[in-house]
Amino acid sequence: DTGVSQNPRHKITKRGQNVTFRCDPISEHNRLYWYRQTLGQGPEFLTYFQNEAQLEKSRLLSDRFSAERPKGSFSTLEIQRTEQGDSAMYLCASSLLAASSYEQYFGPGTRLTVT
Amino acid sequence: GQNIDQPTEMTATEGAIVQINCTYQTSGFNGLFWYQQHAGEAPTFLSYNVLDGLEEKGRFSSFLSRSKGYSYLLLKELQMKDSASYLCAVRDRGYQKVTFGTGTKLQVIP
Numbered sequence: 482d483t484g485v486s487q488n489p490r491h492k493i494t495k496r497g498q499n500v501t502f503r504c505d506p507i508s509e510h511n512r513l514y515w516y517r518q519t520l521g522q523g524p525e526f527l528t529y530f531q532n533e534a535q536l537e538k539s540r541l542l543s544d545r546f547s548a549e550r551p552k553g554s555f556s557t558l559e560i561q562r563t564e565q566g567d568s569a570m571y572l573c574a575s576s577l578l579a580a581s582s583y584e585q586y587f588g589p590g591t592r593l594t595v596t
Numbered sequence: 597g598q599n600i601d602q603p604t605e606m607t608a609t610e611g612a613i614v615q616i617n618c619t620y621q622t623s624g625f626n627g628l629f630w631y632q633q634h635a636g637e638a639p640t641f642l643s644y645n646v647l648d649g650l651e652e653k654g655r656f657s658s659f660l661s662r663s664k665g666y667s668y669l670l671l672k673e674l675q676m677k678d679s680a681s682y683l684c685a686v687r688d689r690g691y692q693k694v695t696f697g698t699g700t701k702l703q704v705i706p
Contacts, residue, residue, distance in 0.1 A: 512692060514692075514694075516696075521698065521699075522698050522699070523683050523685070523696030523697050523698050523699050524639065524683070524696045525696070526693050526694065526695065526696075529692050529693060531692075536692070537692070537693055572638060572639075576692075583627060583629070583644050583687065584629075584641040584644065585641070585694065586641070587638035587639050587640070588638060589637070589638050590638055
């Protein structure tokens with residue numbers, strides 16, 4: 482396992498369509514995070530899982546966004562009825578539940594363009 | 597919540613030293629990260645400070661003062677490949693949520 486992987490790397494969709502992204506974390510990592518990043522900004526926290534439990538969700542996340550991690554391994558992020566403002570890079574990161582392991586390892590991201 | 601401030605852009609010369617500052621105001625604090633992000637790529641971890649003082653790791657050092665809500669990243673012997681954005685991020689007390697600043701875009705010139 483060489484790192485966090487995300488699919489697809491790029492997604493172009495029309496406004497109003499639903500999209501789903503997948504994240505495969507580093508195999509032994511039990512924490513998984515989703516972020517959104519727009520040009521010139523830092524990553525913005527969306528949600529966080531510990532194993533299969535979604536423990537925190539940003540107040541900025543509308544009801545159109547939903548994330549799952551059904552077996553505590555891979556995760557999916559779905560955006561329903563996409564809007565042009567959803568265009569961004571969606572980053573996934575994982576980390577290990579251990580006192581000294583605070584580092585989050587990021588995947589390459591999925592770039593979403595809503596036309 | 598968290599409020600993180602860092603300069604938007606900096607320029608430095610190859611071989612020189614540059615210091616990137618970060619100030620934060622938080623409702624809870626459990627550590628501060630620095631990440632490097634090259635254009636079009638994912639962030640990569642540089643350092644994590646939870647106690648006051650200087651942490652040195654090769655050409656990169658990071659300093660934290662919790663009482664002042666202040667950190668800096670020091671890059672020595674700058675190389676062209678150091679041209680990137682440098683993200684300061686704060687970890688909430690008791691939570692795993694990490695809040696990132698907007699990043700400082702560093703340009704290294706010959």
